[in-house]
Each structure stands twice: as C-alpha cells, then as structure tokens.
Amino acid sequence: MPPRIVLCDPIVYEDEGKAVLEGVAEVLQLDPSVDRDEFIRALRPGGRLEGVVGLYERNQSTGRIGHFDRDLISRLPRSVKWIAHVGVGYDKVDVAACKEHGIGVSNAPGALDETTATTALFLLISALRGFSAAEQSLRAGNWKNPHSAANAHDLTGRTLAILGLGGIGLRLAELVHAFPMRVLYHNRRKVANAPEWCEYYDKEHLDDMLAQSDVLSVHVPFTEETRNIVDERMIRKLKKGAVIINTARGQVVDEEAIMQALKDGHLSAVGLDVFHNEPNIDPRWYRFPNAVLLPHVGGSTAEAVRTMELCALQNLRDFVLTGKGRDLVAELR
Numbered sequence: 584m585p586p587r588i589v590l591c592d593p594i595v596y597e598d599e600g601k602a603v604l605e606g607v608a609e610v611l612q613l614d615p616s617v618d619r620d621e622f623i624r625a626l627r628p629g630g631r632l633e634g635v636v637g638l639y640e641r642n643q644s645t646g647r648i649g650h651f652d653r654d655l656i657s658r659l660p661r662s663v664k665w666i667a668h669v670g671v672g673y674d675k676v677d678v679a680a681c682k683e684h685g686i687g688v689s690n691a692p693g694a695l696d697e698t699t700a701t702t703a704l705f706l707l708i709s710a711l712r713g714f715s716a717a718e719q720s721l722r723a724g725n726w727k728n729p730h731s732a733a734n735a736h737d738l739t740g741r742t743l744a745i746l747g748l749g750g751i752g753l754r755l756a757e758l759v760h761a762f763p764m765r766v767l768y769h770n771r772r773k774v775a776n777a778p779e780w781c782e783y784y785d786k787e788h789l790d791d792m793l794a795q796s797d798v799l800s801v802h803v804p805f806t807e808e809t810r811n812i813v814d815e816r817m818i819r820k821l822k823k824g825a826v827i828i829n830t831a832r833g834q835v836v837d838e839e840a841i842m843q844a845l846k847d848g849h850l851s852a853v854g855l856d857v858f859h860n861e862p863n864i865d866p867r868w869y870r871f872p873n874a875v876l877l878p879h880v881g882g883s884t885a886e887a888v889r890t891m892e893l894c895a896l897q898n899l900r901d902f903v904l905t906g907k908g909r910d911l912v913a914e915l916r
C-alpha cells in the first residue's frame with residue numbers, strides 16, 4: 584500500500600499540485616465539514632484516514648480543526664511523521680510538541696517575500712498619505728477634506744525602521760530605497776547580505792533607531808520571544824507622529840498600546856494586515872480613520888499561493904521518498 588497523505592485544506596492549483604505526489608503517495612482530501620474530534624477519529628485505526636504519514640495544512644483549516652497545538656499533536660496517531668505547512672509563518676504548529684513526537688515540520692521559506700513586502704509598502708503609503716481615510720470619505724459621499732493635506736506626507740526623505748530583516752523585511756528595504764527612504768533595521772544579528780545603506784542597530788541601540796524613525800515596519804515571526812515585542816515602551820520611543828505597519832502577526836504588537844497612542848496622537852497612523860484573534864478582530868479598530876486595515880491578505884496572490892502549495896507538496900514528496908523534506912523548520916534542524 585502506498586504511503587498516505589491527507590490534505591487538510593484543498594489545493595488551489597490542484598492539477599499541478601497533485602502531480603507532485605503522483606505515483607508516490609495516496610492522496611486523501613479531508614472533508615471540509617470535519618471538526619477536530621472527527622479528524623482525530625478518522626486518523627485512528629479503522630478510520631477513513633488510517634495510516635496517514637503526512638499532513639498538508641494551510642491556515643484556512645484552522646477554523647474547523649484548530650491549531651496544531653500540543654493537544655492536537657499529542658492526539659495524532661504515531662503513523663503521522665510530517666506536517667507540511669502551506670505558509671511562511673508556522674506559529675499555528677507547536678514545533679516543540681512535534682519534536683517530542685518525532686514529527687517533522689516544513690514551511691515555505693521565502694515564498695512571501697514579494698507579496699508581503701508589497702503589502703507593507705501599500706500600507707505604508709496609504710498610512711502616510713491618508714489614502715484609506717480619503718477613500719472612506721469619498722465612499723460616504725464627501726469630496727476631499729481641504730485640511731487633510733497638512734497631515735499627509737511623502738515617503739521620500741523619511742526614515743523607515745525595519746524590525747526583523749528576513750526576506751520580507753529585506754525586500755521592503757529594496758522597494759523603499761527607490762524613493763529613497765532612509766532604512767534602519769534591528770535584527771537579532773547583523774544581516775550579512777544587507778545592502779550597505781541598511782543601517783544596523785543592535786539591541787543596545789534599539790532606542791536610538793526608534794527615536795529617528797518616522798515609520799516602524801514589523802517583520803518578525805511570532806514566537807514566545809516576540810509576543811508583544813512592539814510594546815508601550817517601544818511605541819513611546821518612536822518620534823511623535825510616527826506610523827506603525829504590521830504585516831507579521833497580530834500578537835507581536837500590543838494592540839491596546841497602539842490604540843492608546845493613536846488616540847493621544849503619539850502615532851499619526853497605523854497600517855495593519857494582521858490582528859489579535861483573527862478573524863474576530865477587535866471592533867474598535869473600525870473607528871480609527873487613521874488605521875489602514877486589511878484582512879490578512881499579505882500572502883494572497885496567485886503567485887504566492889501557487890509557490891507555497893507546490894513547496895509544501897514537494898516537501899511531502901521528499902519526505903515520502905527520502906524520510907526528510909528540504910524545508911524542515913529551523914527549530915528541528
């Protein structure tokens with residue numbers, strides 16, 4: 584019997600995707616109505632998914648089967664040895680629990696560099712220029728507010744601080760260099776391949792970086808270490824009237840502290856693609872005209888989805904054929 588793989592989410596690029604596993608594995612599709620308990624039951628002996636060795640999952644299935652947290656991982660049968668996450672950020676998978684159970688986890692590194700960096704750029708432009716508020720006003724039947732130009736700013740000559748210079752942060756740096764904006768960054772370590780015009784600030788000099796920045800754009804993965812990394816203290820170190828952009832994960836910023844800083848004018852605007860408790864976000868966000876809001880579409884382009892899907896499937900293929908996928912996440916290497 585060929586090894587069995589279960590797709591917890593549908594494949595958008597189905598023909599191309601299924602071809603990756605053709606002749607290598609039996610591919611089963613999880614019924615979209617299945618909930619967490621039914622999923623576990625189906626994987627057990629006698630269940631429809633009995634003997635499955637690898638799982639393919641995307642954030643969409645979270646609503647039904649929930650996160651791949653310690654509870655879910657501990658209930659998976661021992662046959663399951665690989666989880667291929669169709670995405671870049673894999674915070675919904677408890678990698679420590681997977682390690683304890685001998686389960687490998689792969690993601691799709693680099694697949695969203697372009698797509699998420701351009702999302703951050705859009706939010707940055709819209710927040711600095713007040714475009715989102717202007718559009719809302721127009722749609723409400725009002726022409727432009729003659730005073731709004733005084734609060735709108737060009738990007739050219741302004742300073743952007745990037746928190747986390749991975750692939751997405753680096754691509755954003757390249758994009759804003761076209762204006763040019765001045766680019767500062769903080770990362771756990773200085774990035775060897777960063778262009779020389781990206782100015783590095785270590786942890787000790789983080790406050791100096793913030794004090795010079797008109798915009799802070801966040802590009803760190805969500806882990807226990809980065810939870811609320813953009814906190815009240817960090818926000819208050821930014822220049823008065825600064826802007827924060829978040830396309831990483833909602834949990835890496837303190838939303839309460841950001842709302843307070845928007846209310847008292849310390850921040851002039853924010854651009855957010857990610858939130859705490861998605862998709863049930865805090866409804867107070869809707870009342871801030873200077874908050875540019877997107878429903879976590881930072882990775883939503885045809886190109887990015889195709890790349891992420893094929894990457895996850897290739898990892899499953901490699902796992903079935905060789906015992907290991909090439910994009911094993913850093914914590915398991």
Ligand SMILES: O=CC(=O)O
Binds near residue numbers: 669671672695882
């Ligand atoms: O946010 C999307 C991802 O990390 O893949």
